[in-house]
Amino acid sequence: MSDRAEQWAARAVDSRGVLAAGVLVAQKWIVSVRRDGFSQTRAEEAFRRLEECVRVLQRGQMPVGRLRWTFEEGRIECIAPVAGGQGIASLFVSKDLVRAETVEQLFAEAESFFHS
Amino acid sequence: MSETASLKPKARQILIIDDDRDFAQLFKEFLVSHRPGAWIVHTADYYAPALALLKEHSIQLIILDLKMPVMDGLQLLPLLKRTHPEIQVVVLTSAALPENRSFCLQNGAALFFDKADVATGFEKIYEALEAVAATPSEGFRGMLRQVGLIEVLQLECLGRKSSVLEVKGAGSAGRIFIQDGSILHAEIDDQVGEPALFRLLGLKGGEFQLQPYSKPPRQTIDGHWESLMMEAARVNDEASAGGPLDEAGNVIAPTPVQEAETVSAQEREIAEVIVCAATGELLYEWRAEKIEKRIQLMDDLLNRGFSIGQVLEWSRGERLEVESRSGRTIMLFQPDRKVLIRSKISGGGQ
Numbered sequence: 001m002s003d004r005a006e007q008w009a010a011r012a013v014d015s016r017g018v019l020a021a022g023v024l025v026a027q028k029w030i031v032s033v034r035r036d037g038f039s040q041t042r043a044e045e046a047f048r049r050l051e052e053c054v055r056v057l058q059r060g061q062m063p064v065g066r067l068r069w070t071f072e073e074g075r076i077e078c079i080a081p082v083a084g085g086q087g088i089a090s091l092f093v094s095k096d097l098v099r100a101e102t103v104e105q106l107f108a109e110a111e112s113f114f115h116s
Numbered sequence: 117m118s119e120t121a122s123l124k125p126k127a128r129q130i131l132i133i134d135d136d137r138d139f140a141q142l143f144k145e146f147l148v149s150h151r152p153g154a155w156i157v158h159t160a161d162y163y164a165p166a167l168a169l170l171k172e173h174s175i176q177l178i179i180l181d182l183k184m185p186v187m188d189g190l191q192l193l194p195l196l197k198r199t200h201p202e203i204q205v206v207v208l209t210s211a212a213l214p215e216n217r218s219f220c221l222q223n224g225a226a227l228f229f230d231k232a233d234v235a236t237g238f239e240k241i242y243e244a245l246e247a248v249a250a251t252p253s254e255g256f257r258g259m260l261r262q263v264g265l266i267e268v269l270q271l272e273c274l275g276r277k278s279s280v281l282e283v284k285g286a287g288s289a290g291r292i293f294i295q296d297g298s299i300l301h302a303e304i305d306d307q308v309g310e311p312a313l314f315r316l317l318g319l320k321g322g323e324f325q326l327q328p329y330s331k332p333p334r335q336t337i338d339g340h341w342e343s344l345m346m347e348a349a350r351v352n353d354e355a356s357a358g359g360p361l362d363e364a365g366n367v368i369a370p371t372p373v374q375e376a377e378t379v380s381a382q383e384r385e386i387a388e389v390i391v392c393a394a395t396g397e398l399l400y401e402w403r404a405e406k407i408e409k410r411i412q413l414m415d416d417l418l419n420r421g422f423s424i425g426q427v428l429e430w431s432r433g434e435r436l437e438v439e440s441r442s443g444r445t446i447m448l449f450q451p452d453r454k455v456l457i458r459s460k461i462s463g464g465g466q
Contacts, residue, residue: 038428046427053420057438060413066439069421071430092428 004113005030005089012091012106013037017098019074022047023110024088043092050090054080066107070095079107081114089114128249129156129173133166133192134181134208139231143179143208146238154246163187163195170196175203177249180225182209182216190219194397197224201400204248208234208241222452223393266317266345270389270457273297273341278329285319292316293332299341301332309336310344317348342386342459349435387443388458390414394451414447414454421449 005023009032012021019037022044023030029047033040054064067078075098078090089110091103130147134140137159144157158173160166162184169175178196182189189207196205207220212230220228226248227241234241265283272279272294281292283304290304290312302313337344389402392411401407421433436447443460 042427046424049420049424049427053417053424056413056416056420060409062413062438062445063440063442064438065441066437068435068437069424069433070435071421071425071428071433073430074428076424 001025001113001116002030004116006032008089008106008110008113015098015102015106017094017096017102018091018106019094020046020092021106022088022090024051024086027086038092046092047090050076050078051088054078054088077103077107079110081111087114127153127156128176129158130177130179130245130249131158131160131166131169131173131175132179133160133163133184133189134179135161135184136181137161143238150239150242163192166192170200170203175200177245178203178205179245180205180207180209182207182211182220190216193220193225194223194393194395198398206241206245206248223395223397224399265319266348269294269299269317269341270345273299280327280330282325282327283316283319288319290316291332293329295329297341299337299339299344300335301337303333303336308334310339310347313337313344314348317345385459386457387460388456390454390456392454394453399453410456411454414449414456417447418449418454 002025005025009021009023009030012018013032013034018034020031020033020043022032024047029044029051031040031044031047033043037043038046054067057064057067064078064080067076067080069076069078073095075093075095076090077093078088080088082088089107091098091106093103132140132143134143140159140161144159147155147157156173158169158175160169163186166178180189180193180196184192187195189209193205193207196203201224204226205224206227206229207216207225208229208231209216210231212228212232217228227244229241265281269281269292272281277297278295281294283290283292288304290302292299292313293301299313302309302316304312304316307315386402388404388410389400390398390404390407390410391400392398392414396411396415398407398411404410417436418433421436424430425432432449434449436445436449438445438447441461443458445456445458448455
């Protein structure tokens with residue numbers, strides 16, 4: 001599954017408007033970043049902080065299936081298809097460039113390897 | 117400490133909360149004599165008798181000093197707006213510092229005056245006080261001064277109100293007609309229907325005002341308000357990204373994905389609404405349970421969003437949508453407000 005996650009993340013950042021892609025598998029983030037986007041370190045740190053938010057929401061009795069967090073300069077798209085937030089796939093995207101269809105397609109692919 | 121002389125049926129009840137008894141008495145005498153019978157004036161020199169008077173009388177307007185013992189006006193104002201959101205509050209203080217003014221107006225004060233400017237002539241503020249006292253400030257309508265256009269529209273729809281929202285901005289003026297919580301019609305310039313609604317909701321700046329309901333010229337909108345506003349948010353996001361608005365500003369037909377989301381949105385129903393100030397004071401709630409925990413959760417997520425924003429150099433998180441099989445929660449983090457709207461799938465729970 002890690003291989004598929006790595007392939008997915010690498011392919012995701014080749015998509016227009018996707019700045020970073022991360023998958024949480026077995027308590028570890030697999031992260032790919034666009035060459036002209038964030039550094040690997042910054043992206044990993046942001047994905048870890050996002051993971052904490054998913055857990056905070058769950059503790060607040062708001063289970064996360066899908067999360068969309070809009071910032072002034074970008075947006076976080078996230079799915080947590082595995083119960084308990086043990087599996088997460090997320091994209092940091094440019095609001096101006098990314099297409100909704102691209103995000104949906106990438107998450108459909110991510111769901112398939114989480115459930116395989 | 118009440119003046120009930122010269123009562124007339126429509127006399128308005130005003131409460132002056134000020135520990136300077138001489139000033140309060142002077143102001144009371146002015147109000148009683150300036151327009152006899154127009155006001156029933158109560159005074160209190162600190163918060164405890166003030167709260168007691170609020171229980172006993174149907175007060176329409178509070179004049180609040182800031183410098184007071186035990187609980188000062190800056191502490192009392194949010195409490196008053198939380199416990200008596202229907203009452204208008206005007207701050208009249210000698211501590212008219214910019215930060216106090218800003219805090220008071222952000223926390224629900226209708227007006228803010230410097231005592232030094234009015235002590236020599238209360239006439240200067242009399243008309244303003246009458247106008248404020250005559251302005252309805254109850255329920256959803258009381259939020260009008262404090263939240264944005266989208267939130268006002270949401271609250272009107274949630275409360276199944278009937279009204280007309282007049283919107284002015286960017287050199288244009290438009291109207292949104294709401295009947296029993298359903299958006300029936302929107303118009304701006306020569307546009308009508310959903311394109312007009314989306315354009316109105318996307319206006320940057322400007323002003324808006326709630327007017328009594330009147331029948332629209334025709335019905336041009338027929339959709340659930342929540343899905344309409346989500347669609348408006350998406351359309352405006354895409355418009356700012358050069359997305360699917362045509363050259364005339366009209367909305368291009370939605371993609372199959374958008375249509376599917378709209379259909380699913382129609383099956384949702386609002387389960388809970390919370391609006392609180394940046395300071396955490398509850399301003400409005402509707403069917404909310406565990407309010408304190410919800411506010412704590414919003415605070416926590418606001419801070420975590422800020423922390424993620426710092427890492428990514430994305431400033432702050434403005435809007436958080438969380439969706440699960442049972443429903444969806446939208447949190448709006450505005451500089452002076454936090455809003456939570458939770459919807460659930462009809463027949464489902466959280």
